[in-house]
Amino acid sequence: MEAYAVQAVHGVVYGMLLFLVTSGLTLVFGMMGVLNMAHAAFYMVGAYFTYSLVQWTGSFWLCLLLAPIGVGIIGAFVERALLRKVHTFGHAHELMLTFGIFYILAEVVKWIWGTYPLTVVAPDVLNGSVPFLSATYPTYRLFILLVSVIVLFILAFIMQKTRIGIIVRAAVFDNEMVDILGVNVQLVFLGVFSIGSALAGLAGVVAAPFLSTYPGMGLEILVDAFVVIVIGGFGSVWGALLAALMIGELQSFGIMLIPELALVFQFLLMAIVLVWRPQGLFGESA
Amino acid sequence: MTHTRTKNVLTVLIVLAALVVLPYLLTEVQLNMAIEIAFFSLFAVSYNLLLGYGGVLSFGHAAYFGTGAYFMVFALKYVAGMPILPAVLVSGVAAGLTAAIVGFFCVRLGGSYFALLTLAFNQLIYAIALKWRSLTGGDDGIGLDKHDMYLPFVGNLDTMSTFTVYYLTVIIVLISLWLIRFFLKTPYGNTVACVKDNEERAAFIGYNVFRSKLVLFTMAGFFAGIAGALFAFFEEFVSLDSINMAMSTEVLFMAFIGGTGSFLGPVLGAAVFIYFTEWVSDITEHWEFFLGVLFVLLILYANRGIIGLIPEKIKNFWSPRSASAGER
Amino acid sequence: MTLALKDVNTYYDKSHILQDVSFSIQEKEVVGLLGRNGVGKSTTLKSISGVVTPRSGSILYKGKELRGLKPHQVTKLGIGYVPEERRIFPNLTVQQNLLIGVQSRRARAQEEEAWTLERAYDLFPQLKARQSSKGGNLSGGEQQMLTIVRTLMGNPDLLLLDEPTEGLAPMLVEVVTGVIREIHGSGISILLVEQNFEVILELTSRTYVMSKGRVVFEGTSAQLADNHEVRKQYLEV
Numbered sequence: 001m002e003a004y005a006v007q008a009v010h011g012v013v014y015g016m017l018l019f020l021v022t023s024g025l026t027l028v029f030g031m032m033g034v035l036n037m038a039h040a041a042f043y044m045v046g047a048y049f050t051y052s053l054v055q056w057t058g059s060f061w062l063c064l065l066l067a068p069i070g071v072g073i074i075g076a077f078v079e080r081a082l083l084r085k086v087h088t089f090g091h092a093h094e095l096m097l098t099f100g101i102f103y104i105l106a107e108v109v110k111w112i113w114g115t116y117p118l119t120v121v122a123p124d125v126l127n128g129s130v131p132f133l134s135a136t137y138p139t140y141r142l143f144i145l146l147v148s149v150i151v152l153f154i155l156a157f158i159m160q161k162t163r164i165g166i167i168v169r170a171a172v173f174d175n176e177m178v179d180i181l182g183v184n185v186q187l188v189f190l191g192v193f194s195i196g197s198a199l200a201g202l203a204g205v206v207a208a209p210f211l212s213t214y215p216g217m218g219l220e221i222l223v224d225a226f227v228v229i230v231i232g233g234f235g236s237v238w239g240a241l242l243a244a245l246m247i248g249e250l251q252s253f254g255i256m257l258i259p260e261l262a263l264v265f266q267f268l269l270m271a272i273v274l275v276w277r278p279q280g281l282f283g284e285s286a
Numbered sequence: 287m288t289h290t291r292t293k294n295v296l297t298v299l300i301v302l303a304a305l306v307v308l309p310y311l312l313t314e315v316q317l318n319m320a321i322e323i324a325f326f327s328l329f330a331v332s333y334n335l336l337l338g339y340g341g342v343l344s345f346g347h348a349a350y351f352g353t354g355a356y357f358m359v360f361a362l363k364y365v366a367g368m369p370i371l372p373a374v375l376v377s378g379v380a381a382g383l384t385a386a387i388v389g390f391f392c393v394r395l396g397g398s399y400f401a402l403l404t405l406a407f408n409q410l411i412y413a414i415a416l417k418w419r420s421l422t423g424g425d426d427g428i429g430l431d432k433h434d435m436y437l438p439f440v441g442n443l444d445t446m447s448t449f450t451v452y453y454l455t456v457i458i459v460l461i462s463l464w465l466i467r468f469f470l471k472t473p474y475g476n477t478v479a480c481v482k483d484n485e486e487r488a489a490f491i492g493y494n495v496f497r498s499k500l501v502l503f504t505m506a507g508f509f510a511g512i513a514g515a516l517f518a519f520f521e522e523f524v525s526l527d528s529i530n531m532a533m534s535t536e537v538l539f540m541a542f543i544g545g546t547g548s549f550l551g552p553v554l555g556a557a558v559f560i561y562f563t564e565w566v567s568d569i570t571e572h573w574e575f576f577l578g579v580l581f582v583l584l585i586l587y588a589n590r591g592i593i594g595l596i597p598e599k600i601k602n603f604w605s606p607r608s609a610s611a612g613e614r
Numbered sequence: 615m616t617l618a619l620k621d622v623n624t625y626y627d628k629s630h631i632l633q634d635v636s637f638s639i640q641e642k643e644v645v646g647l648l649g650r651n652g653v654g655k656s657t658t659l660k661s662i663s664g665v666v667t668p669r670s671g672s673i674l675y676k677g678k679e680l681r682g683l684k685p686h687q688v689t690k691l692g693i694g695y696v697p698e699e700r701r702i703f704p705n706l707t708v709q710q711n712l713l714i715g716v717q718s719r720r721a722r723a724q725e726e727e728a729w730t731l732e733r734a735y736d737l738f739p740q741l742k743a744r745q746s747s748k749g750g751n752l753s754g755g756e757q758q759m760l761t762i763v764r765t766l767m768g769n770p771d772l773l774l775l776d777e778p779t780e781g782l783a784p785m786l787v788e789v790v791t792g793v794i795r796e797i798h799g800s801g802i803s804i805l806l807v808e809q810n811f812e813v814i815l816e817l818t819s820r821t822y823v824m825s826k827g828r829v830v831f832e833g834t835s836a837q838l839a840d841n842h843e844v845r846k847q848y849l850e851v
Contacts, residue, residue, distance in 0.1 A: 035398035085586055091397050092343045096542065097585050099345070103535065104578035111572050166710045170703040177701040180663060181715045182689035182768050219531055223409045226402045234399070260417055267410040274391050274403075 002133050007252050009132075013141045015248020016148035017210070020203040022225045022232075022240045023155060024196035030172045030235030031192050033091065037098040038078060040222035041105035042071050042197045046204020047213045048109055051118045060123045060209075064147075067205045068198040075197025079190050102218065110215050117214035126209075144206050151199065155237065168192060172235060227266050231273045233283025242281060305456055309449050317448050318520075319564065321455050323557045325516040328459045330540040330552030331466060332509035337538070338546035339470070339479040340502050342393075343401045346408030347537050349388065350381040350507035352415065352529025354514025356422060357381070359430045359524050370435045370445070370519070374458060377515035378508045384411070385507020386500065393499040408534055415529050427525030430518050445519075455516050462509055467549060469505070478502050510537075539581055545591025554593055615674075616641045616772055616803050617662070617693075622671035622681075624654075624661045631657045632668065633827040639772070644794075644804045646818035646835060648811075648849055654827045655807045656698055659774045662805075663695035664688040675772070692720060694770030698777050698807075700761045704750025708741055711749050711760055715767035722769040727800055729766045737796070738763060755786040762793065772803045779810050791816060811849065815839055823848050 025039045049067040054060055078101055086093045121127070126143050129136035159165040171178045171185055179185040203221075211217060228247055232239030247266050254262030273280065309317055333347045357380040361373035368376075392403045415422045422428055435443045435450070443450045469475040478498040518524045527533065536559065544555020562580075566573035588595055617639040624632035632654050639645045647655050660666045662673055664685040673680040680688055689695070703711050712731060722728055735742035738759055744752065752760060758778060765773065778794065779787045791813055798804055798817070808814050814821060814835060821838050823831035831844045838844065 029398070033398075035402060082582070082586065086589075089585075089589055092337070092341065093585055093589060095343050095398060095401050096538070097582065099535075099538075100578055100582040100585060104575060104582065107572060107575035107578055111575060163713060163716075166706060166713055170706055170710075170714050173703050173705055174701055176665065176685070177697070177703070178714060179685040180665065180689065180695050180697065181764065182686050182717045183714065184684070184686045186684075223406060226406050230399070230402060230406065263413040263417065264410065267406060267413075270406060271391060278395060 002135070003256075005133060006135075006137065007256050008249065009137065010141070011249035011252030012245060013145050013248070014251060015245035016145050016152075017203060017207060018221070018224055018228055018247060019241050019244035020148045020151060020206070021200060021221055022228045022244055023151070023237060024199035024203075025225055026229060026232075026235050026237060026240050027155075027168075027199075028193055028196040029229075031168060031175070032189055034083065034094045034098065036193075036196070037095065037222065038101040038105065039098075039196070039200050040218040040225065041102040041109075042075060042200035043204040043207070043221055044109060044215070044218035045074065045105060046071050046201030047120070047208040047217065048113050048118075048204075049201070050205045050208040051113070051120050051213055054120055060120075060126075063205050064202070068201040071201025071204070072194045072198035075200075076190060076194040078197070079193040083193070084186075102222075106215055106218055115215055117212040120208040120213060122209035140209060144210060147202070147206050151202070152241070159237070164188075224266070227270050229280070230270050231280060233280025236280065236282035239280055239282025305460075309452050314448060317452055319560055321448070321452050321520050323560050324452075324455045324459045325513045325520065326537075326540060326556040326560060327553040328462050328516070329510055329513035329537050330544065330556045331463060331549070332506045332513065333537045334541045334546055334549075334552045335466070335479075335502055335506040335509075337541055338548075338551070340499060340506075342396065342499075343538075344404040344506075344534075345401055345531070345538070346388075346404035346406075346411075346534050347506070347510055348529050348531070348533030349404075349408045349411040350385050350510035351514040351517070351533060351537070352524075352526075353384045353411065353507075354378060354381040354511025355518040355524045355528045356415065356428070356514075357511070358515035358518040359428050360421075362431050362433070370433075370454075374512060374515045374519075377518075378512040381511020381514060382504050382508030385510075386504045389500045389503035389507070393503050394496055405531070405534075408529075408531065412526065412529050412531075415526060423525075425526065427523055427527075430522045430524065432519075432522060451520055455520065458512065458516060462512055463553075466505070466509060470549075539577065543581065543584060543591055545593030547590050548593055551591055551593040555591065558592060615639070616643075616676060617805070618672075618674045619658075619662070620672045620674070622658075622661055622668045622673060624657055624666055624668040626657075626666075631827055632661060634671070635824075635827070635829055636671075637822045637829055637832065639803055639805055642798075642801055642803055643820065644798050644806060644818045646814040646821035647805060647807045647824065648809075648814060648821055648838075649824035650848065651809075653824045655824055656776055658824070659695060659697075659776050659805070659807060662688070663693060663774060665695075665697075689768060689770075690717065690720070692722070692769075692771040693774065694765040694768055694772070695774040696761055696765045696776060696778065698780065700757050702749040702752070702757050702760050702764070704748060706749055707746050708749060708752070708760060709745040712741075712764050712767050715764040717768035720769050722771065729763075729769050731767075734763045734767065737793075755782055755789070758782060758786075758790060759793070762790075762797075766797065770802060772805070773797065774805045774807075776807045777809060778806075779808065779813055787813065811845075 021043055025036060028034060028036050046067050049070055050060070050063040053063045053066055082097060082101070083094060086097050122140050126140045129138050130142065159169060167178060167183055167188060171188060175185045224247060228240055228243040231246065232243030246269070250265050250269060251262060254265045308320060312320060329351055333344070336342050336344050354377040357377040358373055361368050361376045388407045392400050392407070395403065416424055432445050435445050437443060445451065470479050478501055514528060517528060540555040540559045541552040542555070543558055544553065545551030562577065563573060566576055570576070584591060615638050619638070620636050622632050622635045623630065635654070635658060647658065649655050657666065661668045662680060664680065664683045664687065668681055671681070675691060675693065678691060703714070709731070712734060735745070740756060741759060741763065744756065749757070749760065762778065775794070779790050782790060787810065794804065794806070794817055806814070806818060818835045821833065821835050822829050823838070823844060825848045830848060831838065831841070833841070
């Protein structure tokens with residue numbers, strides 16, 4: 001019984017990490033209508049930045065701040081210098097462009113850091129474990145949970161209570177009207193894209209000591225994030241949260257109970273959702 | 287009109303003649319590259335049915351290429367005395383069926399959803415190939431059992447010879463390309479390919495958009511499967527590389543780099559891609575980085591691909607009437 | 615002169631929608647813009663507000679060239695545009711809808727007469743009662759009020775109104791007419807696109823009539839009321 005409880009918490013932890021990655025992705029998609037495939041690369045770059053920053057500064061805590069800022073700056077450049085240019089060509093070009101950036105960044109990462117998995121060691125405080133039921137539970141996993149929950153609350157607060165959040169939600173629906181009402185929507189796009197990228201970077205930072213840092217980590221999380229988006233519904237933050245937790249639990253218990261088929265379960269769930277509710281659990285329309 | 291026709295027929299004859307004599311002019315290494323270009327051309331053209339004609343972006347086309355490749359191996363391995371040509375056909379059908387099932391889920395949803403689903407399903411099929419070790423060999427891959435090929439009036443052909451593989455590949459690719467082209471020119475094929483331009487209007491006049499997209503998707507899968515079978519036959523070995531995300535990426539690059547606006551653009555793209563990877567990988571091990579940069583530059587500055595960069599004058603010489611008709 | 619258009623030409627792709635359109639609006643004036651469907655009235659408003667960019671001509675507002683500006687830049691100069699389709703944000707509450715329109719940096723916002731949430735609610739108790747409802751749950755009339763008030767929150771000096779009475783019941787048309795008169799009373803110039811001739815006569819001092827992308831008549835509203843030929847040729851169905 002206790003093994004199940006531990007596995008359930010594992011599921012929540014991975015689910016929340018997945019949510020951290022997807023939140024930025026849905027935010028950008030909801031507002032700009034762009035499915036940013038480079039998002040997964042931003043996540044990976046966040047993890048690699050952490051590796052190097054820990055080497056230079058010796059402080060993991062600093063990475064929590066610096067790596068997302070660095071990734072956010074890359075994101076700002078991508079939006080301002082590249083994505084905006086192809087907007088008029090239509091969404092297929094936008095998608096291809098973000099994919100091209102994903103591809104290039106993955107190669108840059110290999111170029112700079114090599115193809116071998118790197119290890120990032122978390123600070124001592126987080127490396128221990130805490131009592132859990134009759135045994136113990138790794139502190140670091142709880143730290144991931146904490147960071148994700150804090151981000152979730154900050155995001156929810158901004159979106160619900162601040163003028164900028166209201167503007168973002170309005171722009172999801174009709175960005176031209178927001179512009180007509182006197183808000184520089186392009187600037188808001190730039191901001192949202194940068195923050196979305198920074199969130200991916202942050203997810204990369206907390207994932208670095210937890211999962212291994214290697215060049216395929218982007219694609220791996222990208223596929224999981226896509227499944228989350230399909231199940232939760234495009235552009236829906238709450239849908240992303242629920243779906244991320246579902247996938248987290250599914251993988252966690254899948255690996256425990258039927259390891260051979262664990263990979264397939266999430267796709268099955270996705271297929272079921274697609275047949276039953278093509279727009280996703282929380283999506284308003286496809 | 288007749289003048290144009292004569293010139294076209296002449297062009298086709300010259301190209302055919304060139305393809306026939308090519309093996310005698312090339313080195314073994316170059317001939318192998320030519321074979322690769324041939325089946326990747328078919329793969330890229332099948333992909334362009336989706337991107338260029340259907341107007342949808344797929345990140346999972348390797349699923350059908352790989353399915354075709356694996357089924358080529360299965361057919362020759364598990365069916366005693368399976369002749370080679372039917373085996374190729376079986377591979378195509380297997381890939382087409384897979385595409386039909388995946389397409390059922392994907393084609394109803396347009397745009398980004400489609401892209402994301404094709405990628406997810408590619409990963410699913412990849413996961414199956416990875417985990418079903420007893421059938422696919424998993425990480426280790428699986429070898430192809432080649433045997434001689436018997437053709438009526440010709441007799442037995444030695445399939446170990448690069449010449450045979452070359453001619454077989456080129457002939458099957460040419461027939462496939464001709465079939466695709468023929469289909470696109472039939473009234474039904476024409477409407478299927480036009481759905482992209484005016485989906486709303488097509489739906490409004492009672493046209494079944496879902497079905498025609500599914501037909502296009504299945505067809506793209508079928509011909510990708512044929513290309514995969516030829517790939518397996520050439521390599522004599524199939525591994526997860528044939529079905530992974532990198533392969534899906536490569537076909538997107540080939541089609542787009544060549545030019546999605548015309549039928550033969552992807553063929554050019556396949557040739558450039560194969561040449562580029564051979565050539566640049568000799569110079570730098572980071573050739574994939576430069577490939578990505580080329581891709582992004584084309585998106586930003588020449589979104590009709592390399593074929594769009596060819597001066598109109600040269601294109602006009604070959605086909606004066608359709609110089610710009612095929613492109614948007 | 616507050617606003618002056620001179621030889622404005624606007625295209626959608628290759629179709630030439632506005633052809634050498636010229637007209638002007640004086641300070642604190644209510645001007646009507648009439649014509650049948652598809653003659654370019656809405657495109658005229660869109661050209662002024664920056665939603666579409668005219669290919670040639672000039673649009674001067676208080677001496678500043680508007681052509682080439684983005685919608686938010688035009689709004690910041692003091693022009694409020696209320697598009698025909700209302701376009702309220704259905705996922706936001708009434709109050710949040712209004713907050714988006716606020717332009718706190720505009721000079722007019724500092725004046726005593728400035729539009730604030732309180733003033734808006736005073737004038738439209740209906741909206742106050744529904745301030746926490748989602749915009750999507752409002753009735754057509756309430757949505758029309760909301761979209762006008764939302765633009766007023768930006769304290770414009772010139773208001774562009776695109777068919778504010780379209781699709782409303784006669785009683786609501788009266789209400790909207792009253793609101794527009796009140797807005798005018800507070801010193802705002804208005805360019806009013808309307809199909810409803812009664813409303814035009816009641817509110818405007820001068821009118822322009824458009825046909826096939828051109829201005830074909832200009833005069834006082836009284837002159838237009840008497841000019842049966844123009845009315846018959848360009849307005850009546």
